[in-house]
Amino acid sequence: MKEQLMAIQEEALEAIKSVEDQKTLQEVKVGFLGKKGSLTAVLRGMGKLSPEERPVVGELANQVRAAITEALEEKSAQLEQEALNQKLEAETIDVTLPGRPVEMGGKHLLTRIIEDIEDLFIGMGFEVREGPEVETDYFNFEALNLPKNHPARDMQDTFYITNELLLRTHTSPVQARTMREYKGEKPVKMICPGKVYRRDTDDATHSHQFTQIEGLYVDRNVRMSDLKGVLDTFAKSMFGEDRQIRLRPSFFPFTEPSVEMDISCKMCGGEGCSVCKQSGWIEILGAGMVHPKVLEMAGYDPAIYSGFAFGMGPDRIAMLKYGISDIRHFYTNDKRFLTQYHQA
Numbered sequence: 001m002k003e004q005l006m007a008i009q010e011e012a013l014e015a016i017k018s019v020e021d022q023k024t025l026q027e028v029k030v031g032f033l034g035k036k037g038s039l040t041a042v043l044r045g046m047g048k049l050s051p052e053e054r055p056v057v058g059e060l061a062n063q064v065r066a067a068i069t070e071a072l073e074e075k076s077a078q079l080e081q082e083a084l085n086q087k088l089e090a091e092t093i094d095v096t097l098p099g100r101p102v103e104m105g106g107k108h109l110l111t112r113i114i115e116d117i118e119d120l121f122i123g124m125g126f127e128v129r130e131g132p133e134v135e136t137d138y139f140n141f142e143a144l145n146l147p148k149n150h151p152a153r154d155m156q157d158t159f160y161i162t163n164e165l166l167l168r169t170h171t172s173p174v175q176a177r178t179m180r181e182y183k184g185e186k187p188v189k190m191i192c193p194g195k196v197y198r199r200d201t202d203d204a205t206h207s208h209q210f211t212q213i214e215g216l217y218v219d220r221n222v223r224m225s226d227l228k229g230v231l232d233t234f235a236k237s238m239f240g241e242d243r244q245i246r247l248r249p250s251f252f253p254f255t256e257p258s259v260e261m262d263i264s265c266k267m268c269g270g271e272g273c274s275v276c277k278q279s280g281w282i283e284i285l286g287a288g289m290v291h292p293k294v295l296e297m298a299g300y301d302p303a304i305y306s307g308f309a310f311g312m313g314p315d316r317i318a319m320l321k322y323g324i325s326d327i328r329h330f331y332t333n334d335k336r337f338l339t340q341y342h343q344a
């Protein structure tokens with residue numbers, strides 16, 4: 001019987017060694033240790049042994065069972081580890097592979113300039129308004145003291161849609177609309193950025209579509225000195241504290257008096273150079289005191305209310321600020337151009 005037990009142990013350990021998966025291992029376990037297993041069968045025969053032999057064989061049988069169980073457990077753990085290793089290997093991620101580049105978008109330079117200007121004017125108490133790009137002849141011209149057949153209409157060559165509808169040529173109709181909305185009762189302090197359209201032939205300095213920002217302040221006792229102060233603050237914030245401004249007399253039908261504002265040339269510091277055409281000054285925007293007729297048409301009594309207005313072109317401001325020589329760059333969407341200004 002001892003030999004039988006030793007043979008079973010040997011056979012079992014041999015069988016376990018060659019097992020390659022958990023299922024077969026389980027079968028081997030049942031084959032030896034199960035109810036109908038070979039070790040169990042031998043142990044059943046123990047009854048026939050003499051009382052002296054029984055404890056000896058019993059102890060040996062326990063040792064054999066322990067040895068087989070240990071071998072089974074070891075094998076099981078080994079198989080588990082192997083399975084895990086295989087899985088890890090199959091699922092390996094090569095963290096050293098370079099990633100696929102993700103292209104970052106960014107704001108268009110004009111959007112950034114407009115947002116900077118908005119921030120500045122919001123800080124001075126202006127609200128930001130919008131108006132339609134398809135505008136009526138009335139708001140684009142008539143309400144701004146430009147009746148039909150007024151010669152100054154030629155200053156802004158217009159895309160007409162019908163006799164009464166057009167693509168706005170400037171953002172000034174938004175001042176007329178806002179004043180009308182406020183019914184001649186409330187003060188108005190607004191800026192309005194937006195796209196405008198003119199029948200120009202596109203070249204380095206002209207585009208049939210460009211941007212403007214209109215500003216309007218109407219209240220009691222608004223004076224030209226207020227306009228000058230606001231414009232000076234704007235110029236210094238946009239172009240640098242060391243910049244000077246000057247106002248030159250000009251003409252717009254909707255302002256009286258009208259001015260154009262220049263800033264001192266940064267390139268030459270006022271000495272005269274090619275950027276400022278030897279004048280030492282660069283023209284930036286048009287402005288003036290709101291014409292009494294414009295106030296009146298919008299329902300504001302010019303005897304009580306006065307106001308100033310200005311209009312500027314973010315395209316031109318961006319070109320001056322960054323030395324961009326062609327306005328078409330803003331609208332032709334060449335990424336090589338646009339991405340240069342994402343972080344600037």
Ligand code: PHE
Pocket residue numbers: 169170171172214215252255286287288309310311312
């Ligand atoms: N609307 C004028 C233009 O487009 C600019 C401007 C606005 C001038 C407001 C004076 C006051 O040329």
